[in-house]
Amino acid sequence: MEDVITEIPPPSRFFQEDLNNFITPSPSLPSPFLVFSNPKPKKPLRPSLLIIALSSPSLYIFHHLSPKTLIGSLILPEVPLSGISIDPSLSDKTCNIYSLNDGDKSILLVSVQNGVSAERSHLVSRLLIGEDIVPERVLILDSIQSQNFRGKLSPDETYAFKLETLAERKGLGGGNVASSLLKGLDYFPSGSMIDGLAAALLSRCQLKNIKGALCVSWPEFGSSVAGLIRSLLQRNVLPNLDSSLKGDVQDQYARFNLMKHQPYDTEMYT
Amino acid sequence: MEFVIEQGKQPHHECSTLILPALSIGNVGQLAMDLLVSSMKAERIGYVDDPFVLPCVGNDAYGPIPCGDLALPLEAYQSSSSRLTLLQQRSPVVKGRMVEFAKNLANFAAASGKKHVVLLSSLDFGKWQKIDMSSGLQIHYLSSVNPDGRDARCEQLGWKRLQEYNPAQRCWKYLRTLAEGNTMLESNLPFEDELEDEDYYPSLPFAALFSCLKAKGLKVTCLLCYCSEGDNIQDAFQLAEAACRLLGLNPSTFPGNGSGGWVIPFSWQTVYGPPPDMSIF
Numbered sequence: 001m002e003d004v005i006t007e008i009p010p011p012s013r014f015f016q017e018d019l020n021n022f023i024t025p026s027p028s029l030p031s032p033f034l035v036f037s038n039p040k041p042k043k044p045l046r047p048s049l050l051i052i053a054l055s056s057p058s059l060y061i062f063h064h065l066s067p068k069t070l071i072g073s074l075i076l077p078e079v080p081l082s083g084i085s086i087d088p089s090l091s092d093k094t095c096n097i098y099s100l101n102d103g104d105k106s107i108l109l110v111s112v113q114n115g116v117s118a119e120r121s122h123l124v125s126r127l128l129i130g131e132d133i134v135p136e137r138v139l140i141l142d143s144i145q146s147q148n149f150r151g152k153l154s155p156d157e158t159y160a161f162k163l164e165t166l167a168e169r170k171g172l173g174g175g176n177v178a179s180s181l182l183k184g185l186d187y188f189p190s191g192s193m194i195d196g197l198a199a200a201l202l203s204r205c206q207l208k209n210i211k212g213a214l215c216v217s218w219p220e221f222g223s224s225v226a227g228l229i230r231s232l233l234q235r236n237v238l239p240n241l242d243s244s245l246k247g248d249v250q251d252q253y254a255r256f257n258l259m260k261h262q263p264y265d266t267e268m269y270t
Numbered sequence: 271m272e273f274v275i276e277q278g279k280q281p282h283h284e285c286s287t288l289i290l291p292a293l294s295i296g297n298v299g300q301l302a303m304d305l306l307v308s309s310m311k312a313e314r315i316g317y318v319d320d321p322f323v324l325p326c327v328g329n330d331a332y333g334p335i336p337c338g339d340l341a342l343p344l345e346a347y348q349s350s351s352s353r354l355t356l357l358q359q360r361s362p363v364v365k366g367r368m369v370e371f372a373k374n375l376a377n378f379a380a381a382s383g384k385k386h387v388v389l390l391s392s393l394d395f396g397k398w399q400k401i402d403m404s405s406g407l408q409i410h411y412l413s414s415v416n417p418d419g420r421d422a423r424c425e426q427l428g429w430k431r432l433q434e435y436n437p438a439q440r441c442w443k444y445l446r447t448l449a450e451g452n453t454m455l456e457s458n459l460p461f462e463d464e465l466e467d468e469d470y471y472p473s474l475p476f477a478a479l480f481s482c483l484k485a486k487g488l489k490v491t492c493l494l495c496y497c498s499e500g501d502n503i504q505d506a507f508q509l510a511e512a513a514c515r516l517l518g519l520n521p522s523t524f525p526g527n528g529s530g531g532w533v534i535p536f537s538w539q540t541v542y543g544p545p546p547d548m549s550i551f
Contacts, residue, residue, distance in 0.1 A: 019295070189336075193328040203319075
């Protein structure tokens with residue numbers, strides 16, 4: 001049982017292998033690559049907005065978004081392709097790229113359903129931003145990783161924070177807060193860090209001077225956080241979101257969440 | 271490795287001394303860098319992008335009130351008054367790529383016209399074998415000035431040369447060969463499961479950086495302190511003060527208004543996690 005008086009601080013220390021010059025590196029992997037359904041797309045693609053969904057609630061919301069057109073996929077050679085459905089499914093380990101219709105805005109959506117390791121994130125971020133895809137603006141949706149968060153995270157409360165590139169913040173200068181992608185959210189508290197693909201993507205935006213915003217939410221799963229993400233997207237990003245979603249996403253997500261993230265192994269019980 | 275200059279900023283060539291952390295137990299080098307950047311009110315001039323550093327982002331680490339300024343894994347700062355370039359590293363290096371990272375950094379330092387590189391790092395108390403109680407909790411150093419690692423300036427400051435540095439030892443020789451870009455016979459490679467006690471020091475990140483920077487012809491001074499993992503704030507102060515002594519800087523003349531010139535970075539408020547929940551009492 002955990003000590004109820006003090007919480008163990010999140011780990012901030014190195015593993016032994018982090019401090020060893022002579023440790024054998026992981027076997028090198030073939031580079032990831034993009035494939036597009038149109039064999040000869042006009043490259044680079046220049047969407048006005050690139051949305052990259054990493055968190056469970058955002059993946060669920062976008063899966064039920066319609067209409068959207070599957071235009072391509074990011075292939076990670078280390079992820080097996082066997083078992084992938086013909087029609088996109090939430091259980092597939094895929095990284096599909098969709099085109100969304102929203103008036104005169106060209107929006108691309110990347111649903112990252114397979115895990116991307118921290119070591120591969122630098123490469124993947126280069127593929128998604130700045131080479132074959134050069135977006136005007138980027139929105140990344142991820143979850144807070146409790147081990148990297150230096151504050152208190154109550155499982156009963158819902159939070160969302162943001163981080164923005166300098167270009168995004170400068171673009172909002174002159175009090176043009178109305179155009180902020182993540183209006184109303186507080187900045188992620190100083191002292192805590194975000195790592196992995198979300199960090200690599202936002203860093204890439206900063207280095208390329210692209211307007212970019214990252215929203216991290218808590219908890220990782222749950223209908224309340226799905227509702228929070230949905231209202232954020234509807235308010236600032238996709239005003240027609242509600243009419244584009246099939247059914248009551250929040251309720252469906254609660255049921256999906258319950259099935260997918262059981263705290264116990266149901267196969268033990270007959 | 272790519273250096274991306276922040277918009278509107280200009281690196282000054284007179285800032286020819288580079289100071290940076292080498293990852294180590296207790297994150298002491300990185301904490302010391304935080305203290306130096308914060309207290310000198312050093313200005314960020316750009317970012318260093320390297321594929322061998324794991325990604326991370328955060329809110330401004332220094333304050334006084336973080337307002338969303340993005341913090342990235344490798345950031346370059348400048349203090350013109352101290353003629354210093356400071357490089358802060360916030361995340362680990364990809365497993366097994368430390369030497370490649372060190373080479374990239376050495377190339378970057380040489381290409382940017384740096385003349386003297388100061389590495390801040392720490393050593394594990396548990397590995398301290400040649401314990402000399404008269405030395406106490408003092409600073410140890412390693413310098414590229416002489417083949418045996420000795421430096422008259424550091425001796426004058428009362429610091430002890432790292433006794434365990436032996437350039438003829440197999441791992442130090444291996445690092446030197448890697449840093450110089452030469453190939454080695456496979457039988458001379460120190461395999462992970464064959465590492466012995468004497469291999470500990472050259473296995474550390476500071477050793478890779480020292481070897482690669484030295485191979486580029488730069489003057490390198492490593493400042494090291496022994497510590498255990500825990501609350502390493504005091505170790506960070508000790509190392510930062512040593513760096514100032516080495517470079518002839520007086521913290522009380524820093525633009526900060528903290529005690530003795532030191533300004534605690536805003537991010538340190540939660541560096542070891544949140545305080546205990548007092549509402550249960």
